[in-house]
Amino acid sequence: MSDLMASDLITPDAGEPPLLSINEVSILKAAPLTRLSLRLREASLKAAGSAFGVDLPVLPLSSATADKRAALWMGPDEWTLFAPENTSQSVVSDIEGKLGAEPHSLVDVSERSEAIIVSGQRAAWLLNTGIFVDFSIDTFPVGTVSRTIFHKSPVMVWRIGDEAFVVEAWVSFMDYVSGLLVQSASELSAA
């Protein structure tokens, strides 16, 4: 698997200064993107995948990516679909067109959350200051995605590289999440 497997979708927001940039770890705001929440039954899996352009992953906590596309397993009948910013309408019409009357739910949640990219040698350590998940590479390999809890905020973590994670939180929680991460990282630069 490539190091930054979803790099064409998850990119640092060029307009934003880094939230943190030290040797051991950096935290960057990710650029906006299209996010859709897709719910459907097993029978519609294939059709939805082909309409979206990448097969919907069925293994728990896994993700699948293709050119400018990512599909993240969120639950047994729930996927988050990532596509480039401002493509929501076309993606929606592709999928709706294909699924037609097959029972499903497709909801635009592009703006519900924000993402940051936490990367560097101490990235996993930093996440572990607030998240109880084993981020060792064997148990949380690249491509793994999971909702979880960071201190008192719900978050989603997607490992996009050996030492790189996307952390998403609902917008109103992001100050809390990124602020605490930056604060907890400060000891790394202690004398």
Add this chain to the structure above:
Amino acid sequence: MLLVYCPYCKVERAETEFSCRGEAHIARPSDPSQTSDEDWVHYLYMRSNTKGIYAERWRHIHGCGRFFNAVRDTVSDNFLKFYKAGEPMPDLEALAKEAGK
């Protein structure tokens, strides 16, 4: 903090990702209008509150969002089984025996 296994995500996670929703297998009467006050109060409020092997509902609220059931020993807090919502209640006595209780 308990460690809870989600049968949908197939991972063990910290209890804080989950919410516990009380006794399992308390079905909502299928025809409430034909249900007596006595039966309705049993559905609403009466609970086994077992000391020992107990089937209870959990939800992976900060994960996949699914409800599922678990059998737990309420004395040791050890889980004996996790199973998906909709699956029948396992034989608690057999589970207890298996666990050497």
Add this chain to the structure above:
Amino acid sequence: MKRYSFLELAKNAFSAHQNWGRQWRNPEPKSEYDVVIVGAGGHGLATAYYLAKEHGVRNIAVVEKGWLGGGNTGRNTTIVRSNYLWEESAGLYNHAIDLWQGLSQELNYNVMYSARGVMMLAHTVHDVQVSQRHIHANRLAGVQNEWLSPEAAKEYCPPLNISKNIRYPVMGAALQRVGGTARHDAVAWGYARGADALGVDILQNCAVTGIRRDQNGAVEGVETAKGFIKAKKVGVVAAGHTSVVMEMAGVRLPLESYPLQALVSEPVKPAFPCVVMSNTIHAYISQSDKGELVIGAGTDQFISYSQTGGIHISNHTIDAICELFPHFRRMRMLRNWGGIVDVTPDRSPILSKTPVPGLYVNCGWGTGGFKATPGSGHVFAHTIAKDEPHPINAAFTIDRFRTGRLIDEAAAAAVAH
């Protein structure tokens, strides 16, 4: 019973305290009692005491599976107050407050009831509304409760952080001055000694394992670790274990038993003058006479009979304490423990007859029954002796859950503690 007093203490000092008698006997069970109380917690012992003292029933056993006072009575944060919302609750808890005032003298045992004031903080507009509603309701019911501005709250409790810059600033507080604390063990021991002196047999290490019923379904007696004990009436006062005991008589109850944790800090010199509670950010704190900060946490989310709980529960309680009292951040936890609290859907207790003739139950005190101990025992004794409730506990039936006539302290956003 030898009366306790300073003089007696001085006298005994000369005989090197060799001549103090037992505070209670350790009798063998008789084969039959008029009343058997299951559970020697504060409520069970108080029930036996008042049955003997006020209703002339002398042939009583209190049957206890462990050591008396070892249940929630021995593990609570000892907050005593009566400023509950509904008339029924305020009536019940205030009855207890009335009895607390003279309890040391009544029992001739210093239970250290300390009316240092209980302050309940409001952090939001909604909290303020709820507090005000309590205060007005209490005034009408004759229950003391008053509103304090943040400044007045700080004056009453100088360590309080009333800065506007904390996450949930203090917008004021409801203060019940007659509220306070009492020494939990002394309450159990005082009632035990008092009951014992009136002839009550307290049978410790004697778990009830079954409830025997006759052909008509009426209670005949209890099976115990020490054999069958015949009884005309049985009162179950088993707190966290009530479901387990009542199941023995085939009675299902609207109860769930949760772990509730508490902790104490290392002892320090006086640092905290009153009791402070915050339901919104979940913190309860006072300082014991020995000097520890006594802190109550929340319940775990699952039922458990383990008398322990998760560390995240303590974390959340202590972070709230440190937010309100930031200079306590360097204090240290000495001991952390748990109890098993029996919680009803409306957070109010059940003090009631049951569908089984001769069987009575006193339970559902959840996180807040220590404060009610004297009142609860008093009216429950009445219920058992007369086979009908005292007016004060008439509303606290099991049947209220069927009819919908709940006494919902939880809905009114006043977490009972």
Add this chain to the structure above:
Amino acid sequence: MSQPFRTEKGGRINRTEQLTFTFDGEELQGHQGDTLASALLANGVHLVGRSFKYHRPRGIVTSGSEEPNALVGIYRHGDQTPNLRATQVELYQGLEAISQNRFPSLGFDVGAVNDLLSPLFPAGFYYKTFMWPKAFWDRVYEPVIRAAAGLGKPPKTPDQDTYGNIYAHCDVLIAGSGPAGLAAALAASETGAKVILCDEQSEFGGSLLSEVSASIDGKDPSEWIAETINKLEQMDNVTLLPRTTAFGYFAHNYLALAERVTEHLPNPDPKLPRERLWQVRAKEVVIASGAIERPMIFPENDRPGIMLAEAGRTYLNRYGVKVGHKVLVAAACDTAWQTAFDLADHGVEVAGIVDLRETPPENLMAIAKARGIRVEAGCMVTGTLGRKRVKAALLGRMMTSGNVASGGQISCDALLMSGGWTPTVSLYSQSRGKVVWDSDKGAYIPGASVQRERSAGASKGLYGLQEVLEDGYAAGEEAAKAAIGKSAKVSYATATGGEAGTGGTLGALPHDRNASRVKAFVDYQNDVTAKDVKLAVREGMQSIEHIKRYTTTGMATDQGRLSNMNALQIASDSLDRPVTDVGLTTFRLPYTPTTFGLFAGVARGDYFDPVRKTPSHDWVVENGGVFEDVGQWKRTWYFPKNGEDMHAAVARECKTVRESVGLFDASTLGKIEVVGPDAAEFLERLYTNPWKKLAPGRCRYGLLLNDAGFITDDGVIGRLAEDRFHVTTTTGGAPSVFATMEDYLQTEWPELDVWITSTTEQYAVAALQGPKARDVLAPFMEGVDLSADALPHMSVKEATFCGVPCRLFRISFTGELGFEINVSRRHGKMMWETLAKEIEKFGGTAYGTESMHVLRAEKGYIIVGQDTDGTVTPQDAGMSWAIGKKKADFVGKRGLDRPDLVADNRKQFVGLLTKDPKVKLEEGAQITTAENPAIGTPADGHVTSSYFSPALDRSIALAIVKNGHALEGKTLYVPMPDGSIPVEVTGPVFYDKEGARLNV
């Protein structure tokens, strides 16, 4: 002379680094590597504190975390941390320590009068007195007791330090790094397993750090430790945590460790946390927590200078400190002899070895003889002399009669004692394991494992160095095997020397003194004597739990680590029952007292709880708005202008909305998108109202009950398409409504083809309310006809606002013409600023939650949670109209039929008008039929909402009143402290009853 008790050489201190510190203001010297205790002892200071109850002078007893006496306050940043153990405090340059629980000074303490009065203060004395006169308890007795009790002084200023947290997973966690722990770490790490090794001390090695007479693989123990640590440090899979106490063992092999990161540094970098909480999920655990020595219970066993023998040895060998110049050793076991020998080897005068045993082992006798040490066998200490430091010991000799005869007196300046060893089973017990009594060892040791753990070494009663090492290796291997299924060959080191000792005693020693006059301490800190334990038993306390609570033995800051076993034995003797029948008190967390800050971690200030902000937040701040907390959200409460108070601001805001237009941020309301072919069916089953016939493009007010029949939430629901609804909920109710929906969907009606998605944060919502709302909005909208016909009240359309897609609702919570515009969150700021600017043209205003409340109250709209409290039904609330009459079922329907919910006399929702329009009722005020109700009169209801209504220019109120609907026009009373306020019962709608203003 500086450090008169320092040895010439030896120990692990750095003699070239001299440190200056102060104790009670006196400047003293020590070395790098000292603890405060060892440095004090090096200076000859034994008296370090006063006891809890009797204020007796007390000295250092141990060299570890179990220290009961030497508790001090340490100053930093102008404040002090109380109750730190001098035996654990690492010395640094400039350290400031103070003694505690004494006034005015350690040497002269007025509290010591308690010691003279002690005959009046036996165990539990306070339960027997202070009852008369009654009023004295609160005013006199209790304040005096409180002032006398407590140890150190609490900190006075907010803590400046920070605390860290880390969650970790490992295969094998090893608690304790003595020979057992180190061997376990070597064996486990060799397999590649992820290992964490922690020890509460500053250095790894445990008891080996003070071992000089044994060797391992032919090396000095210190050399072996260094090599071992070096090896472990090289391995990626090993995490070494010194200064880290495993303090809690929870269910499912979840352990909590406290790492002290900066406490030992003179000037720590403020970026570093003071302590760090490790929350570790370990697949397997090795408990290698060692054993601690037991004091002996003899009269006056608490004088400064009386210490544990092993502590004396540790001070000598590890810290290079002689605990005295003339040391008496009193023992019941072998290990203490080694201390005597080591002391003698350092030239310390050993006043003698007093052994309780008639025939101590030959080999020890021989060694003692070789060193010329006087040995008294079959002998015990029966008392001591010297108030602030021990001067001499009285000896007794056991006679065949069973009595004790005086055996003379030996002078000494330190007395080292050993009653044998107690395995440290705290963590094992916390793991819910049950200890078992080992009568050979006279100790409780771990029984069967309940969780995935094993004990090793002295913590399970193994004492010989060789067997401890072997046990450690085996435990490490076994743990790794169990965790990862692999084993590896490691070569076991072999030890010579360090053989297991024999002997030991439990309980009080016999003596020939007047029992009623002397005190033999069981629990030092809490001043519990053997007499107290016996008294408790005499008074009927038969359970060890009662004895503990009555005497407070074991309840001090060492949690009985030194005292429990002796107390148990004394109780057992008094009860005449075997120790095993008396029971054991429960070991609880924390293993040693643990800082609150550690538990609280990063949760402080803004990070105490997430601060959730809406897109208008910055604008509100700039424009002087005042916020209120609603759950985690910051919502604008009101917008004061030009020094207005809340009342004036709200009056202006309300008036403006009714006359022109107001702008309100409704973003916090919960939003749920319900999508799928069965969407309408789902809502039909859940909400009280009918949904199936609602046309796309239209909205309806929805009422949600619980199955008991009580109102739990409400909100407007818009139908966007046949299969798509936009549901709104209250701000606070959003998560629970969502959870309830999921619950019914997943577990009750899984057959329904419908899914829900939270869109609360997808949208920013601006409410424009007022007669000018349409005019304000029109210039920005495209794709929608805003006219009343095309977009009537209670409808919804998708359109664009300033070119961005939006969902436009025509709804009103004010009774005025109203729109709620939902744009994606990113455009929320733009929308808000655009509209805020535009309304200025119309003389409009932004308004906050308070005005929103007033405006809706004028219209009689309820707020769930304010006008309802979980006990209110739709009928009570006057909302029977919201119930779909033809529906067979919905959540709550059956509950509504229960006897009390259909009974007469229910409290119902009404309006109230005070007779005096200027009088505003207090929210929460009670309502009665009697004008002057007697105390105890049940209320007929209460005021749920109360405001001054600018539209009516008078006060209005909403209330829940018994039979309220039938009481319209009647007068009721609101009793207040200064008299009753008469009120007239009205309908809840005060303004525009016909709703004409809505439909424009």
